[in-house]
Amino acid sequence: MKELRDLTRKLLADGDAGVVIGWEEGRRGARPAFITTPDDADKLIFDARCVHNLANYLNPRKPQVKALGKPAVVVKGCDAKAVAGLLREAQLTRDRVILIGVRCGGVVQTPEMPAELTEATVATRCYGCDVREPKLVDHLVGDARPEPPVTAALDRRIAELDALSPRERWQFWTSQLAKCTRCHACRQACPLCHCERCITDKTQPQWIESSSHLRGNFAWHLTRAQHLAGRCVGCGECERACPVGIPLSLINRKLQLVVKDLFDYTVTDDPEVPAPIGAYAVDDKQEFIE
Amino acid sequence: MSAATGTALFLSDENLGNLVAEIIAAGRRLVAPARDPQAAVGGSADYRYISSAAELAFGDSLPRMSLKGFFLPQSEVLFKWHRKGADVEIEAVPTEFPPQIVLGARPCDTAALEIVDQVMDWGLRDELWFGRRNATTIFNLSCPVEDASCFCHAVDLNPDATRAADGMLTPVPGGYLVESCTEKGAALVEGHKALFESGDTGAAAERSAAAAQYRAAARAKVAADLQIDTTRIKEWVGDHFDDEFWTALGPRCNGCAACASVCPTCHCFDIVDEPEGVGHGARRRNWDTCQTGVFTLHASGHNPRADQNSRFRQRVNHKFFIYPSRFGEVLCTGCGRCSRVCPEGQDLAEVLACIDELARA
């Protein structure tokens, strides 16, 4: 913690960064912090409650963050993958951001939970994590942490759903998507949802109806899922932001598995590796159009 | 707002179940906190239309969404249109609704309805809102207070408020103490009076004492949460539109507007036309929110609220300055849902405490 705070003080004092974006203690657990003066550096914390993907604040369409100056962002391994996504998609250039990597031993599901990781509290995304120590960084802080308890709950649930008949699966998703209020919190919380104008806000033509009936809700979630296939880093922020509890991670994780199967691609924190949505190979599988 | 004043009756747990059964058997729609029967894992209760007493989840935490959707649906048809050559026929929707009963509403959710009544009755009266209001009988559940994000007492309510309610249930050992506070409420009790035990038995005094204790404990719990003066806050917010306070709050907010979805008083809406086929369609009203960029975006591309600082400021402004300036009371019932649901830890109670301190300085 001292290492992170000292680095923050130095980056701000030297004028290398205008703001350091990390985590602080809020009334309901850890939360994003925007540190703009060295004196506030001691507010920063890092522990297993720091679940937020702060790469979201690097979205170029956030003028209120831009106004604070050049950002230095604290990233876990999974967050670094989202930064790589923004770099890969030309939303950000590497010289415009300072990345402070933290060695991570897994996080809990919500920032309000106690920091102790148990099989019941560990976030599903931490299962199979391959970046406990982020590589895409300018500074790396913190000690290596032990592996979190294993929970394959998400993949188990996907297997259960896959085992259902199409009709049963349809009923499950109908009951889930019926809850959607079309607030688009999922989009806002997503670090990779950075379109200048989201398709659901477009009216000429109105590709996606904005009403929260099943027609509009299915159109929205199917389109978003397709657009995130091979781009989603699996941070689960959409699901955490959803005020009505739609299990969006099931959709995103399933698509990760599909993309892995079809294109042998796993989302990475190396921005030089192209994502399948932006790359073409002659041996790309084409079963999906048959 | 004081507690209900009608004569207290006793409704046993068993008879609550019978009451639900009788209401449903009579063909009335019944709304109550209940679990999602489809939910894969637990989850908290939501207000839903229920079909049996088994679904009731009075003991659960505060329902995730407020009651407002039963009066201002997330999406509702305003009318349908049918094209006939160059002509158009309008198919109106009813503005009168079949009766519905709400059992176990939280006092903050019920009070919110009467606050929103003011804007819905301002100038032209919104009969779609009032049609549902008039058709509904609401019995509150005296609230145990959820957690430290509750602050109903700071906005002139309390956990056993009966504002806008027709009656209230207070948990006591073995059942509920039931008080009605309107004619509608009394009529509901009268219609099922065999289920209620009158207040003149030996156990009544004990139950009254238990109820009083329950309420006092809840009041004490919430009173510890937030000490503010909403008049002082209104003045400060009105006078400090350009204060840098707002620029410190905006960056954390990601504009997801989950706060507005779950808020019992946020009532802003959009109006859209949706074709339902060739030559016919519906005009709908959908929930909308000042937290999104497109809310104020002009067709020309100009946006008077171009960043999240100004959008977050608008939310606080509307609730604590605009609404009290216009209607004499804040547009907030202190339910704390916005703080609980915010994925980034933005905390309205904390924001209000900061403003109150600034205003005092």
Add this chain to the structure above:
Amino acid sequence: MNIYQPHLMNVVAVIDETPDTRTLRLQFKDPEVAAAFAFKAGQFGEYSVFGAGESTFCMASSPTRPEFIEASFKLAGKVTNELRQLNVGDTMGFRGPYGNTFPLEQWEGKNVVFIAGGIGLAPVRCVIWNVLDLRDKFGDVTIIYGARSVADLVYKRELEEWAGRSDVKLVTTVDPGGETPDWKGEVGFVTPVVEKTAPSVDNAVVVLCGPPIVVKMTLPVLAKLGFADDQVYTTLENRMKCGIGKCGRCNIGPVYVCKDGPVFTAAQLKGLPAEY
């Protein structure tokens, strides 16, 4: 009554003002509605194309000519695009009139200065005709109107009519580069032309409408010419959906533009945050 259900209107005339601006002349289908309908200068309505939605426009015609209403709109979004597809005989929807009004009764006996930029002439035109139809009740009438180019001037026939009237002083201008070889008006932005024209402040009121930039630039010039803030009236055009104080979209500070406006004096404007 469902307050969101519009009245049906017939399109009785379609007038192309400029390449991207069109005026629709409308009559109520239901004669009872037509008989009961009345509005005042400054008010607005919600116009709808079924299937596309509603859009907010001021009444561009004058209440002194009650046999029809007119709306002028510039092609900008989904609804205006669909409005452009309408022909004479087609049906559209209308809700209104909503909002406050220009206090014309209070202006009787005064000189009236109209200043408009671009499509901003639409709300001003309503007042101009209202004043000219009651010509005896008002003093001098001055109209200063500018557009980007000659092609972008709206209500061209009416501009000619006003130019030909001895009881109206009309000054037209186009932005530099927007003039044609035979253009006889001024060349320059509206603001400097107002300064050059220098209408007298004595016993006068000003109606100023246009894009936000024109209003923001011209207000200080009017102050410099000696106009007090309560002599100057303008309209605000915040985005609206319901038009009747419910949907929460048009707040500026404590003000609901749809209910407290759209007409504001410069004095009122100064008391508001610049969120427009």
